[in-house]
Amino acid sequence: MNNFDVVVVGAGISGIGAAYNLQKTCSSKSFTILEGREKIGGTWDLFKYPGIRSDSDMHTMGFRFKPWTEPKAIADGPSILKYLDGAVKENDLEKKIQFNRKVISAKWETNKAHWNLTVKNTKDDSEEIIRCKILYLCGGYYNYDEGYLPEFKGYEDFEGEIIHPQKWPEDLNYEDKKVIVIGSGATAITIIPAMAEKVSHITMLQRSPTYYMSAPDKRPLDSFIQKITTDRLGFFLIRWKNILLGRIFVNQIKKNPEKWKEFLINGVKENLGEDYDIDKHFTPKYNPWDQRLCFVPNGDMFEAINSGKAEVVTNTIDKFTKEGIKLSTGEELKADIIVTATGLNMQLLNGIDITIDNQQLDISEKIQYKTMMFSDVPNLIATFGYTTASWTLGADLTSEYACKLINLLDKKDMDYFYPEAGEDVAAGGDFLDLNSGYIQRVAHKLPKQGSRDPWINTQNYLKDLIQIRFKSLEDSDLKFKKTG
Numbered sequence: 001m002n003n004f005d006v007v008v009v010g011a012g013i014s015g016i017g018a019a020y021n022l023q024k025t026c027s028s029k030s031f032t033i034l035e036g037r038e039k040i041g042g043t044w045d046l047f048k049y050p051g052i053r054s055d056s057d058m059h060t061m062g063f064r065f066k067p068w069t070e071p072k073a074i075a076d077g078p079s080i081l082k083y084l085d086g087a088v089k090e091n092d093l094e095k096k097i098q099f100n101r102k103v104i105s106a107k108w109e110t111n112k113a114h115w116n117l118t119v120k121n122t123k124d125d126s127e128e129i130i131r132c133k134i135l136y137l138c139g140g141y142y143n144y145d146e147g148y149l150p151e152f153k154g155y156e157d158f159e160g161e162i163i164h165p166q167k168w169p170e171d172l173n174y175e176d177k178k179v180i181v182i183g184s185g186a187t188a189i190t191i192i193p194a195m196a197e198k199v200s201h202i203t204m205l206q207r208s209p210t211y212y213m214s215a216p217d218k219r220p221l222d223s224f225i226q227k228i229t230t231d232r233l234g235f236f237l238i239r240w241k242n243i244l245l246g247r248i249f250v251n252q253i254k255k256n257p258e259k260w261k262e263f264l265i266n267g268v269k270e271n272l273g274e275d276y277d278i279d280k281h282f283t284p285k286y287n288p289w290d291q292r293l294c295f296v297p298n299g300d301m302f303e304a305i306n307s308g309k310a311e312v313v314t315n316t317i318d319k320f321t322k323e324g325i326k327l328s329t330g331e332e333l334k335a336d337i338i339v340t341a342t343g344l345n346m347q348l349l350n351g352i353d354i355t356i357d358n359q360q361l362d363i364s365e366k367i368q369y370k371t372m373m374f375s376d377v378p379n380l381i382a383t384f385g386y387t388t389a390s391w392t393l394g395a396d397l398t399s400e401y402a403c404k405l406i407n408l409l410d411k412k413d414m415d416y417f418y419p420e421a422g423e424d425v426a427a428g429g430d431f432l433d434l435n436s437g438y439i440q441r442v443a444h445k446l447p448k449q450g451s452r453d454p455w456i457n458t459q460n461y462l463k464d465l466i467q468i469r470f471k472s473l474e475d476s477d478l479k480f481k482k483t484g
């Protein structure tokens with residue numbers, strides 16, 4: 001069958017969550033998941049670098065419908081994949097997933113109220129057309145083909161191996177090797193402690209410092225709650241504790257950044273000692289949460305530095321050389337392996353070329369609605385989770401809303417919906433309130449935020465939860481139409 005009520009793009013965390021909710025609450029609707037790769041898991045299957053792990057706790061990064069019962073709240077990649085695999089099997093979702101099917105283009109026809117999707121078979125490059133009424137994007141937020149790599153002078157001259165974390169060779173031998181990791185974000189500070197024990201030396205080469213916060217990956221209170229309750233109740237209590245504490249934490253930091261700046265930097269000082277040059281290497285120029293805060297489980301990164309195996313260099317790169325990297329100040333760092341932990345290429349709409357009645361969709365001209373739809377774009381839902389909390393909290397609310405909306409469309413006996421921004425909705429704000437490099441590089445290509453609810457990207461689970469779970473779906477901006 002090539003005709004579905006709903007097509008979900010992507011079988012990562014968001015796509016699996018969407019499928020669970022569609023199956024449960026839109027049981028009369030036919031749907032399929034088109035996944036471009038040959039496995040589920042998305043991010044957690046793609047990244048294979050040493051130490052790959054979550055930054056968020058799995059009680060909020062896991063699904064609402066499947067308790068996270070492992071003792072560690074911060075989980076490694078394989079444990080996350082096992083959990084996702086369990087969610088698919090327990091809910092009989094395998095039959096819904098079509099692997100090696102990459103959606104290339106989507107053409108909306110208003111007079112027929114459907115999407116025609118061009119879908120490429122990534123095994124044999126053949127193409128087919130799949131039709132659906134509702135297109136539900138769950139393909140993440142970055143380009144899977146290539147990570148971000150700044151232009152480095154002399155890149156070709158380096159005679160060792162250069163590796164981007166997005167394409168990690170699983171058989172890489174780094175025993176007794178000298179390694180430079182360029183970058184200081186979550187990926188760099190995961191890779192460095194994980195490699196430190198085996199390498200002869202590892203250097204984190206950063207242009208400027210990032211905020212870090214160290215905390216245990218197992219939390220005694222969680223273990224206690226898990227011990228005295230059932231899996232389900234324990235999960236519910238820990239999840240809500242984490243949601244509320246996380247929100248309070250972000251609110252407090254935004255309200256009083258100076259105080260928290262000092263708190264975070266003092267945390268690093270406690271780990272590295274007074275003699276370490278914290279000002280140079282660990283004092284960022286921006287305020288906490290202007291960019292993502294990086295989590296250091298059990299202080300592992302600081303331990304690697306204290307052991308002498310890992311070192312931080314704060315400097316800019318002049319060029320790559322035969323044997324390593326020459327810094328702008330003239331020194332040369334030698335290396336056998338250079339890891340470019342320089343980030344992702346952010347991408348919205350899952351890289352799909354979208355047209356609406358033969359007009360190319362330019363998403364930068366649109367205003368986002370409830371962080372899941374765009375002004376004047378019909379029957380399209382796009383998942384974008386939270387950046388200041390677990391992504392999945394946002395993805396879960398999106399799927400709850402999507403299912404209610406699909407049912408409402410039926411109840412009204414209508415064919416399509418779209419949000420329309422009235423004159424009182426000025427398009428002003430950036431899509432996201434973060435100035436991280438990967439967002440700033442594409443800020444001009446992203447949709448805008450509007451000046452009032454529900455056109456504001458709240459990034460606030462509690463506020464969105466009330467909107468979505470307890471308030472009416474209908475508002476004067478959401479239009480329902482019938483063809484003809």
Ligand SMILES: Cc1cc2nc3c(=O)[nH]c(=O)nc-3n(C[C@H](O)[C@H](O)[C@H](O)COP(=O)(O)OP(=O)(O)OC[C@H]3O[C@@H](n4cnc5c(N)ncnc54)[C@H](O)[C@@H]3O)c2cc1C
Pocket residue numbers: 009010011012013014015034035036037040041042043044047053054055056061101102103104138139140141142144187350351352383389390391392395
């Ligand atoms: C290294 C790393 C660590 C992270 N850690 C955290 C964390 O700790 N906490 C957190 O909240 N977030 C984290 N994130 C963000 C993370 O991506 C999300 O939490 C979550 O994995 C996103 O799930 P997703 O299903 O929306 O997207 P993804 O995991 O990106 O999966 C998308 C899937 O869609 C498929 N797809 C994409 N486009 C198409 C297409 N056109 N056609 C067909 N299939 C398509 C892809 O192949 C992929 O399988 C991290 C991201 C990275 C890169």
